[in-house]
Amino acid sequence: MKDIPPIITGGQIALIVFLSVIALALAVVALLLFVGLVRRRSFREATELEILTMGPLQKFGYRAKRFLFRVPDGAYTLVAVHIPALAKRAWKGICGIFTTLKDALVHGDWKTRCSFAVMGFSYFARKRFARGLLFFALEVFYILYMVLFGGNQLFRFFTMTEGNVVGREEFWNEDIGNWDYRYHDNSLLILIYGTLTLIFTVAFLYGWYKNIKAAYYAQELEEARRHIPTAKEDIHNLVDAQYHKTLLAVPLAGLMVFTIFPIIFMIFLAFTNYDAMHTPDVSNLFTWVGAQNFFTIFTGGIGSGNTQFGRVFGTLLLWTVVWAVFATFTNYILGMLVAIIINKKGIRLKKLWRTVLVMTIAVPQFVSLLLMSQMFGDNGFINTVFGTRIGFLTDHSLLPKVMVILINIWVGIPHTMLMVSGILMNIPADLYESAKIDGAGPVKQYMKITLPYILHVTTPSLITTFIGNLNNFGVIYLLTGGGPLMQEAGSGGAGETDLLITWLYKLVFSYNEYAMASVVSILMFILTAVVSLIAYNRSKAVKNEEDFM
Amino acid sequence: MKRLRSKKAVERGTNAAIYVILTVISIIWLFPFVYLLMQSFRGEPGQATAYFFPKQWTFDNYIHLFTGEGISYKDGLVKATEVKFPLWYGRTLLIALVVTVIQTLIVLVTSYALSRLRFKMRKPLMNLMLILGMFPGFMSMTALYFLLKLLGLTQDMSTVGLILVYVGSSCMGYYICKGFFDTIPKSLDEAARIDGANRQQVFFKVILPLSKPIIIYTILNAFMAPWGDYMFASLIAFGNSNYWNVAVGMREMIQPAALSTYADSFQRFCAAAVIVSIPITVLFFLLQRYYVEGITGGSVKG
Numbered sequence: 001m002k003d004i005p006p007i008i009t010g011g012q013i014a015l016i017v018f019l020s021v022i023a024l025a026l027a028v029v030a031l032l033l034f035v036g037l038v039r040r041r042s043f044r045e046a047t048e049l050e051i052l053t054m055g056p057l058q059k060f061g062y063r064a065k066r067f068l069f070r071v072p073d074g075a076y077t078l079v080a081v082h083i084p085a086l087a088k089r090a091w092k093g094i095c096g097i098f099t100t101l102k103d104a105l106v107h108g109d110w111k112t113r114c115s116f117a118v119m120g121f122s123y124f125a126r127k128r129f130a131r132g133l134l135f136f137a138l139e140v141f142y143i144l145y146m147v148l149f150g151g152n153q154l155f156r157f158f159t160m161t162e163g164n165v166v167g168r169e170e171f172w173n174e175d176i177g178n179w180d181y182r183y184h185d186n187s188l189l190i191l192i193y194g195t196l197t198l199i200f201t202v203a204f205l206y207g208w209y210k211n212i213k214a215a216y217y218a219q220e221l222e223e224a225r226r227h228i229p230t231a232k233e234d235i236h237n238l239v240d241a242q243y244h245k246t247l248l249a250v251p252l253a254g255l256m257v258f259t260i261f262p263i264i265f266m267i268f269l270a271f272t273n274y275d276a277m278h279t280p281d282v283s284n285l286f287t288w289v290g291a292q293n294f295f296t297i298f299t300g301g302i303g304s305g306n307t308q309f310g311r312v313f314g315t316l317l318l319w320t321v322v323w324a325v326f327a328t329f330t331n332y333i334l335g336m337l338v339a340i341i342i343n344k345k346g347i348r349l350k351k352l353w354r355t356v357l358v359m360t361i362a363v364p365q366f367v368s369l370l371l372m373s374q375m376f377g378d379n380g381f382i383n384t385v386f387g388t389r390i391g392f393l394t395d396h397s398l399l400p401k402v403m404v405i406l407i408n409i410w411v412g413i414p415h416t417m418l419m420v421s422g423i424l425m426n427i428p429a430d431l432y433e434s435a436k437i438d439g440a441g442p443v444k445q446y447m448k449i450t451l452p453y454i455l456h457v458t459t460p461s462l463i464t465t466f467i468g469n470l471n472n473f474g475v476i477y478l479l480t481g482g483g484p485l486m487q488e489a490g491s492g493g494a495g496e497t498d499l500l501i502t503w504l505y506k507l508v509f510s511y512n513e514y515a516m517a518s519v520v521s522i523l524m525f526i527l528t529a530v531v532s533l534i535a536y537n538r539s540k541a542v543k544n545e546e547d548f549m
Numbered sequence: 550m551k552r553l554r555s556k557k558a559v560e561r562g563t564n565a566a567i568y569v570i571l572t573v574i575s576i577i578w579l580f581p582f583v584y585l586l587m588q589s590f591r592g593e594p595g596q597a598t599a600y601f602f603p604k605q606w607t608f609d610n611y612i613h614l615f616t617g618e619g620i621s622y623k624d625g626l627v628k629a630t631e632v633k634f635p636l637w638y639g640r641t642l643l644i645a646l647v648v649t650v651i652q653t654l655i656v657l658v659t660s661y662a663l664s665r666l667r668f669k670m671r672k673p674l675m676n677l678m679l680i681l682g683m684f685p686g687f688m689s690m691t692a693l694y695f696l697l698k699l700l701g702l703t704q705d706m707s708t709v710g711l712i713l714v715y716v717g718s719s720c721m722g723y724y725i726c727k728g729f730f731d732t733i734p735k736s737l738d739e740a741a742r743i744d745g746a747n748r749q750q751v752f753f754k755v756i757l758p759l760s761k762p763i764i765i766y767t768i769l770n771a772f773m774a775p776w777g778d779y780m781f782a783s784l785i786a787f788g789n790s791n792y793w794n795v796a797v798g799m800r801e802m803i804q805p806a807a808l809s810t811y812a813d814s815f816q817r818f819c820a821a822a823v824i825v826s827i828p829i830t831v832l833f834f835l836l837q838r839y840y841v842e843g844i845t846g847g848s849v850k851g
Contacts, residue, residue: 243747247666262691266689363582381598529683
């Protein structure tokens with residue numbers, strides 16, 4: 001049977017959805033910027049007295065107007081102040097590096113100049129052997145590494161699989177009298193070692209620059225007849241003036257190895273053809289393919305394993321966003337309501353109600369999720385009791401999606417409840433007292449004091465939750481495993497409740513689609529970054545960190 | 550007078566309604582846990598029964614977990630090779646304990662540096678961590694898997710590998726702890742500095758003694774996270790049941806394959822869930838006060 005080519009391919013839908021999200025965001029920013037530029041100064045804040053004299057309608061008008069003018073102000077500051085400032089700082093930093101190098105070369109004495117070639121020389125010549133030795137050791141280590149190992153790896157990293165296409169070759173081994181395997185350049189290892197070598201090189205260059213800067217600084221100290229710190233003083237400094245270096249050394253090393261290296265590696269991987277057909281130790285080697293994978297997703301091309309990546313990506317992206325919105329806001333609103341009724345004056349047994357809900361937090365989440373997946377399973381408790389066979393989590397309809405959101409409410413409400421309870425207790429009681437004296441009823445108190453306070457305080461956590469939900473692996477994978485599987489052919493194992501992150505897991509774990517998975521995660525990063533940049537920029541709590549001190 | 554009374558009646562009405570709602574909520578929230586407990590004592594075979602309380606009470610499900618047995622539909626009681634619960638439990642406990650110690654240290658140290666010390670790279674570093682946090686953690690996981698495989702830290706050494714992975718980027722979780730440190734008045738530091746303390750002494754003798762709630766919160770979080778991790782644990786073990794943690798192992802117990810082979814797979818799962826939950830739940834309720842302080846404290850910086 002021949003497939004009839006669809007009028008619009010899934011990839012095009014994906015492209016349209018993805019680009020329109022970004023284009024919309026950009027358009028909003030541009031529009032606000034424009035409005036902001038044109039009418040930036042035409043808004044005047046009303047004084048307290050003026051606000052009090054306004055009628056309700058006027059007040060609403062004033063508020064709306066102020067809001068409209070504040071948003072462009074925010075966008076204006078972002079685009080016209082923050083970003084240029086950032087670029088300027090970066091440029092200044094780069095210029096600074098070269099100025100230091102030039103100064104050291106032009107004004108440096110012979111000791112400083114020798115440091116360009118022999119790291120730490122200046123310190124040796126000025127009798128500060130410990131520091132000198134450290135710099136020199138770095139240089140020796142790097143040169144040895146490059147000569148013995150890294151240089152070759154780096155060369156191969158750029159050429160990748162020159163000559164060899166096959167990763168594993170079968171041949172008759174005379175020595176053991178049997179068939180044996182011969183392995184060629186493993187492109188995976190080349191990619192890993194190459195990435196590591198690149199990172200080492202950057203680190204070395206930084207060390208080299210530091211060495212020159214320090215050498216020049218020591219020279220200046222000497223010329224001013226001031227004391228150059230000895231090794232003992234350096235060590236003493238490490239628990240005082242330079243204490244941050246001591247503290248952050250281990251955490252940052254961990255960050256480097258376990259977060260930054262993998263991310264760089266992943267970005268490289270997205271530009272290769274590492275998939276089931278190109279697995280170094282089993283079949284062919286993989287190599288650089290440029291931006292081909294991105295084109296495959298956006299033009300609806302068919303990837304390896306006949307997967308229509310574009311269509312699947314578009315569908316899952318849409319569901320991921322829908323899921324994140326529902327999962328975040330249902331939990332937030334319902335959790336807040338529960339907290340408010342539990343904390344209402346005159347309700348007894350507050351502790352009991354709270355403890356019951358907290359059970360869900362105390363029991364490990366994977367236990368409750370797996371249990372739920374069983375209770376609502378096809379042969380699970382609910383279906384057995386009612387003698388039905390409703391596919392709560394497996395039906396090809398909206399039902400599994402609704403169920404996943406409902407169960408997530410069950411999981412998530414207690415968290416919001418706990419947080420909001422804590423905040424409710426923190427609201428100063430005199431606010432309510434003065435409101436009562438001014439004649440405000442309970443509804444008014446709620447709308448004017450409680451709600452704004454909670455909203456104000458919880459905005460950062462709301463943003464974090466939203467981003468966490470975009471990448472919520474646990475709930476989806478443990479509940480439905482992403483299922484039910486999409487019925488269309490070429491879905492690459494994606495299910496109807498799969499989020500992008502669970503699909504990624506399947507792509508890697510079951511389908512060995514490493515390159516494609518990398519592309520998807522880069523796109524996910526862009527999505528998350530756009531959302532959180534806009535959100536964080538709007539929330540004051542992040543900006544005014546120092547206010548609290 | 551009449552108005553007052555009617556107001557009171559309204560109040561009583563709302564409260565009654567609230568009690569009804571709260572009772573319904575409590576039932577919904579407790580029901581699954583009671584069900585779990587009941588099922589773990591169920592003697593009848595099969596995945597689910599149409600009634601709530603078991604008719605045949607038994608401890609066998611717990612015993613079988615530790616003897617590694619299961620009731621097969623075909624052959625009765627057999628040695629179920631894939632049930633290695635004590636192994637998984639021990640591994641997870643070990644991992645959780647080690648991770649707790651290291652991660653707590655790292656988080657405290659990072660938070661102190663970012664909250665109290667002022668250095669040129671402070672702001673850029675915080676921005677960097679914010680951006681790094683937006684990458685889907687899973688994808689860096691594949692790269693880490695290759696790296697660990699290269700170092701020989703998968704399969705046999707996967708306990709070490711998992712610990713490294715959990716601990717590796719834990720400094721990114723500094724946010725709440727730093728928020729807490731920020732609320733400790735700076736004048737305390739300054740007083741100590743005037744008395745001649747260096748920055749290290751300020752950290753150990755001034756800040757840490759004042760931070761009991763947040764330290765406990767950090768410990769609790771660090772201890773609970775490895776129990777629930779499915780994604781990393783399954784990837785690093787790569788299908789070898791010897792190297793699973795409890796989450797991966799227990800999910801395998803209720804996969805269709807296991808459920809259709811063993812008549813007591815689900816019951817054993819429930820028993821395992823009870824055993825896993827008890828220490829964590831007890832710990833949680835003991836330290837609940839600090840946990841609440843942690844979540845509100847961290848988010849209360851408005």
